[in-house]
Amino acid sequence: MQELQEPFDVLVNGVVYSVFPEEDNIYTIFKAGTEFGKIEKDTENLWIKLNPETEMPLFDNDPEVNAIGQAITNYVPEEDSDDDEDFE
Template sequence: MQPFDLEINNINYAVFPEGNETYTIYKDGKEYLQIQKDEGEQWIKFDGETGTPIFEIDEEVNSLGKLIEAYKEEPEEEEDEDYEEAN
């Protein structure tokens, strides 16, 4: 999966998939946090210095996670355009 951009409340985030449902998030062009999908609908963020998971509920992290899930479920637009052009 290629990196992609998301927006929440007029804030732009760049999302870089790392594998194993883990994503590095950049905010305003700087590395911001790393998150991972937990069991169920919760997302966990990792401490920036130690890399250990922080299990407290974070609304921003969960919002990003929901958008990541929605993005993964959408077909890529470029493929749709290529398909239409070929037919």
């Protein structure tokens, strides 16, 4: 069983998006504290937004969704360490 990733923030065009990983390349996105919606990775460079009611893909090629997706793809989680006393 794959361990769920912790939520994280990405910065896209000066806007902070909070990313909450779900299952199978699906992410719930919050934009400035308001729910933006769920997005899903379709191909390596294409991300799609899901319909809020049905969670079916909306194939509308949204540049904002693709930019958020690219930021998710580029996100590197911080290494987990048992001792968080390394901050100097």
